[in-house]
Amino acid sequence: MNKKNKIKIVVNGRLLTVNIKFSLKNLIEKLKIPINKVAIELNEEIVNKKKLNKTYLKNKDKIEIVHFIGGG
Amino acid sequence: MKLDILKIANKKFKSRLIVGTGKYKNMKECAKAIKISGAEIVTVAVRRVNISDKSKPILMDYIDPKKIMYLPNTAGCFTSKDALRTLRLAREIGGWKIVKLEVLGDKKNLFPDMIETLKSTEVLTKEGFKVMVYCNDDPLMCKRLENSGASAIMPLAAPIGSGLGIQNKINIKILRYQTKVPLIIDAGIGQASDAVEAMEMGCDAVLINTAIAKAKNPFLMADAMKYAVQSGRKSYLSGRITPNFLGSPSTTKKGLI
Numbered sequence: 288m289n290k291k292n293k294i295k296i297v298v299n300g301r302l303l304t305v306n307i308k309f310s311l312k313n314l315i316e317k318l319k320i321p322i323n324k325v326a327i328e329l330n331e332e333i334v335n336k337k338k339l340n341k342t343y344l345k346n347k348d349k350i351e352i353v354h355f356i357g358g359g
Numbered sequence: 360m361k362l363d364i365l366k367i368a369n370k371k372f373k374s375r376l377i378v379g380t381g382k383y384k385n386m387k388e389c390a391k392a393i394k395i396s397g398a399e400i401v402t403v404a405v406r407r408v409n410i411s412d413k414s415k416p417i418l419m420d421y422i423d424p425k426k427i428m429y430l431p432n433t434a435g436c437f438t439s440k441d442a443l444r445t446l447r448l449a450r451e452i453g454g455w456k457i458v459k460l461e462v463l464g465d466k467k468n469l470f471p472d473m474i475e476t477l478k479s480t481e482v483l484t485k486e487g488f489k490v491m492v493y494c495n496d497d498p499l500m501c502k503r504l505e506n507s508g509a510s511a512i513m514p515l516a517a518p519i520g521s522g523l524g525i526q527n528k529i530n531i532k533i534l535r536y537q538t539k540v541p542l543i544i545d546a547g548i549g550q551a552s553d554a555v556e557a558m559e560m561g562c563d564a565v566l567i568n569t570a571i572a573k574a575k576n577p578f579l580m581a582d583a584m585k586y587a588v589q590s591g592r593k594s595y596l597s598g599r600i601t602p603n604f605l606g607s608p609s610t611t612k613k614g615l616i
Contacts, residue, residue, distance in 0.1 A: 299407040318410050324419050325408055326451035331444070333451050351407065353448050355418050357389055358404025358434045359379030359519065359568030 294346040305344065312339040314350065325354045363592065365564055367541050368457050368489035368510040370428070374399045375558070376588040377430070377543065379568025383577065386421040392571055393422060396581040400428045402459055402566065404435070405445050405452075424453065430491065432459040437472070439479040446483060457510065458483070461493035469519040469546075473500045477507060484508035493545050496530035498537060505540055512538050513545035513566065516557065520569040522549025525556055535561040551580075551587035558591025559599075 293304050298314065305314070311334060315322055327334045328351040334342055344350075365372040378398040383389035393401055401422060409415045422429075431449030433442040439462060446458045460479055464472030471494055483490045484507060491511035492504050501512050514534060517523035524547060525531055534542055541563040548554055548567045557565050567584055574580035 299410050301410065319413060320408060320410075321417070324417060324452065326405075326448040328448065333447060336451075351448075352410065353405050353452075354408050355403040355429060355431065355449075355452065356406045357380035357383060357386070357418060358432055359381040359402055359566075 294344060294348075296344050296346075296348045296350060298350045299352055309344050310340050311342040311344065311350070314344065315339060315352075318352075320352055325352050327352050363596065365541065367491065370457065372399045374585075374588075375564040375592055376554075376584055377402065377564055377566040378571060378581070378584075379566065380418065380422065381434070381568055382572035386416050386418060388577060389572070390421040392577045392581040393427065395578050395585070396571065397585045398427070400430050402430045402432045402434075402568070404432055405449050428457070429455060430457060430459050431455050432493075433461050435463070436461070437463050437466075437475075439475040439482070442475070442479045443482060446488060447486075450488070456487065457489040457491065459491045459493060459513070470515075471495055473497070477503055480504055480507045480509055491541075491543070496527050496534060498530065498533045501534055502537060505538060509540060511541040511543050511563075513543045515546040516544050516553065517547030519546040521547055522570055523547055524549050524553035525560075528560070531557070531560055531562070548584075551583040554584055554587035555591035555594070558588055559595050561595050564588070 292307050294307055296303050330349050365375050374397050376396055376398050377400045378393055378396050379402045380389050433445045436442040436445055442460060442462045449455050462472050462475040462479055464470055473495060476494060480490050480492055489510040491513055492509045493513045494501055494504060496514040504512060516525040543564040543566055544557040544562050545566040548565055548570050554565050565588060571577050571580045571584060
């Protein structure tokens with residue numbers, strides 16, 4: 288494995304290693320996330336879900352993927 | 360009687376019972392209790408998706424947001440910054456504009472931090488949110504929230520999850536007198552009579568979570584709360600008799616032998 292072609296990102300607090308030129312759309316597909324039921328933040332900025340395929344990830348990017356759970 | 364409709368941020372509701380979706384044993388139980396309660400609005404929280412265990416059930420698979428209105432909340436937020444971040448994310452999930460703001464100030468008693476709450480209400484209102492605000496029962500702070508554009512004032516009756524019922528009735532009465540937007544008791548309801556009392560005081564609705572979710576039989580309590588809210592509302596609208604310390608016979612003396 289060539290480390291030069293890899294980047295490290297943090298998704299929901301977990302460290303993941305992915306290829307360079309990896310888009311948010313690739314990530315959502317890899318994690319099998321139901322896109323219409325979540326919201327996504329990249330480095331604390333909300334990402335427009337229509338632009339996921341154009342949003343490429345960089346080393347040390349922090350991604351949060353949230354959804355609704357039970358709460359009062 | 361004409362149909363008694365609850366209007367929040369121009370949306371109309373028949374039920375005056377709002378229920379929380381937390382603390383249930385599982386989502387199936389939660390969904391069933393909500394159905395029995397007849398609630399048209401449920402509160403939901405925003406949390407991280409579990410990316411390592413995708414077998415975890417998803418709330419939307421059990422409670423259809425097209426049939427029951429999701430009211431995203433900011434449960435667990437202690438700063439305005441966190442609350443704003445949470446609600447902006449909630450809006451992004453699917454266009455939710457009506458939201459419940461709660462900025463807590465103390466981890467033990469869960470009282471709201473009213474300074475942060477007021478700041479957040481101002482920002483959110485400017486961003487186009489319709490903000491239903493969890494707050495303390497202080498008439499001055501509630502007035503300031505209303506003046507900042509809050510869509511509903513939601514004072515606590517007692518600490519969240521305490522089940523103590525309405526502790527400060529005078530304040531709730533003052534709030535009823537001064538509040539023009541919907542006044543909703545949020546937190547502290549323990550049993551059906553508490554819900555009746557809130558409605559009889561003229562509150563527009565009540566929000567209940569723990570009292571139903573943690574009852575030994577949540578389904579029976581959901582049913583009890585449904586009727587308590589209806590009963591209290593009708594009692595309020597009916598125009599009660601004036602309380603009197605002396606007795607007044609129910610039967611005429613005429614024809615007495």
